[in-house]
Amino acid sequence: MEYPFEKIERKWQTKWSEEKLFQAKTDKDKKKYYVLSMFPYSSGALHMGHVSNYSIADALTRYYLMKGFNVFQPMGYDSFGLPAENFAIVNNTHPQTATEDNIKIMRGQFDRVGFGFDWSKELSTSRPDYYRWNQWLFKRFYDKGLVVRKKAYLNWCEECQTVLANEQVEDGSCWRCDKQVVQKEMEQWFLKITDYAEELLDFSKVIDWPERVKTMQTNWIGKSVGTKIHFPVPDTDQVIKVFTTRPDTIFGCTYMALPPEHPLVVKWLEKDKDKPGYFNIKEFCEKTINTDRIERTSEDSPKEGVFSGHYCINPVNKEKIPIWITNYVLMDYGTGAVMAVPAHDHRDFAFARKYDLPMRIVIQNIEKDLDIRTMQEAYVDEGILVNSKQFDGMNSEASKKAITDRMEQEKTGEAAVTYKLRDWGVSRQRYWGTPIPIIKCDKCGTVLVPDEDLPVELPFEVEVGKTRQNPLTLAKEWLNVQCPSCGGDAKRETDTMDTFVDSSWYYARFIDTHNREEPFSKQKADYWLPVDQYIGGIEHACMHLMYARFFHKVLRDIGLLSSDEPFARLLTQGMVIKDGAKMSKSKGNVVEPLYMIDRFGADTCRVFMLFASPPDKDVDWNDEGIMGAFRFLNRLWRLVDSNADIIKQYAPKASEVPDNTLKDLRYSTHFTIKKVKEDIEERMQFNTAIAAIMEHLNNVTALKEPASLSENEKAVFSEACVVIPRILYFFAPHLAEELWEMCGNESMVHEAGFPEYCEKHIQKDTINYVIQIKGKVRGRITVPADTPDEEIKKQALEAENVGRYIEGKNVKKVVLVKGKLVSIVI
């Protein structure tokens, strides 16, 4: 009843594996196509999102394989990280054991779906032969000055007991466990991604990335161009530098705003103990620093502050202005100081009104004169300068440059650029990650582990989860080492690397997984990279994808490869949705891929996932929907199964048959080839390609009793059937191979290549024209394809049902759209 998918799928999976079909070899004479799906976390189970993602990638892999490309589609596991450690704690096992077990399970599941992965290049980031190169690269970054150790206020997750990068904080909560993140001052290792901020803004070297992702990264990097202005503190050698995008408002600056973390404020807190108001200031600073970051930086939290008792000098007019300590200035943006211009900035306005600080209008609105006494809000738009001495009368735009130029001459300021992007803190206070290859020696300070001592392996014998502490700090044998420099007693760095380091260059390791001498050979990198098509979820737009671009550029700059970008084309695939929500255990709407494969086969699952919606949109899973895909494959099976003899005998003869035999079916055959090719290559839209194949199958099965056809007709029928495996291969590869064999072929489908269509079979000799009158369809005619334009128009005017609309009316114009319609204007 149902086609024997289980037997078929096992048979062809074995065959592909035996033939090493997907094992890629570096071959300069062949055009390469590197397809990569974001590798999964080693959770131990594939979910529908994976099946959807990998079905897209596999379709492309097999399509380009058929087209004769040297395709490469590797797979591996992102296997370091907190969940494994937490799992191990709960289940009283070891993260390594749990991870390796999970990988075995997942590999088994992958095999069931039959994806064309090159398993000879498999990697797993938690294995020393991978993470030793994390350490090696960390050292190269260090040598280049891209690793720094800084003290900073960092996002700390109490639940996970670790620091998080800004990118890993979502709405103030940990991206892993959802617990509120707190601020904690710590010393950390940072990678200087900000050194590459400018280049990361440049997307000219990628071929095709979604605009959305480019915009998200651009906003995240947050470049702004402005001026740095120096405000000296009288009677000291202190200078407060501020960054502003509005130097045109400098004459309106009536106070200086500093955050409590500002070094000057910290200094004052130490030495001003006897000054009046000290207690107040100290209390305010402590309260503000301890306020939750989200609460403090939320736009609608009230602006508060306290006068510091100190003043500074506005360099343009030498005015003495008070310095306020405030809760609305951030230490880690710009210079950590703001020149407050209440008349022209919303925040400063609110603050000045609250504390009754002076305001001065220096930008006049061209349309409506501003008046301090009546202003309800700051005027933040640009305008004409007033109260600005020699700059009066200039417009904002011109004055920005003029004022900055003047400051540069007087050495009181300079043009400057700042970014929102912060350096990437990579230290994690947890066990299950790459050890940072650093030794701390009391005598020599920070010493790098020599290359020949890499990898620094994670000690296996640790007490994971016994305390809240990082187990590495308790692993005495591992922790205590000799300093490589002086030979004295020293200790290892116990922080491990953020797992995003692992995924920042794995696409490059894949091309040379087993290289023991270097992370990958440059020669191979220059052939295989960049990845031609990268596929994964949008959630990585500002994290993984940006880190990987950063890494790639550094790899280039240290001479390991030559390309500028890691991923030439990026597809962000949608999520799998069920009952209006993302599948998740907590919602109880999870569909297990293995259950579906058991019931309907891997091919049906793939076809359904690809058919349900275009790849970049969410897929709506519904249990009825998959039946449609299953019925389609069954109908196809029955067609070939019951006509195999005819197809075997007559398929080779199709090209010799007169063109007019079963013309419509022939048209369907060749048109479908064209449609599938264009949908994949030009639009990467698999749902319409599959719909076209379904439609073609409907056309073929509309022909009843093929056995009673004439010889020529049998040949055309056979051609129509035998083409299907070749255009279905990348969606339902197992069934396609089987059908192809049933049709009498000994080769595998990809060897036959993607079929060519014949232009002459998709030419129609009669054409249907729609006749529109005032934009509405009022009739139709069928004319021979070679009918002259004038004749078509003439016939259109005479057509049935048209007469009653144009009778007695003046026909002003007749528009002919060749091959489509005639529009009559009356």
Next chain:
RNA sequence: GCGAAAGUGGUGAAAUGGCAGACACGCUGGAUUUAGGAUCCAGUGGGAGUAAUCCCGUGGGGGUUCAAGUCCCCCCUUUCGCACCA
């Protein structure tokens, strides 16, 4: 608040400015019996009509055009991202 994307039948969705709803699900009626989540046939946006045919219809309102789901302007809704960024 700022920015981006989207809004089409009962459902998932199709439509280089050119017949809106391909393909599929679901549903209705019929055939068949092997009673399976089977197969086959017919129908299926709303309304009027025996029918030919006609009217209405792509979130709402304007506009451009012989012709608009598609292009332009305004508005509404939803989703996503950013959010005191000086």
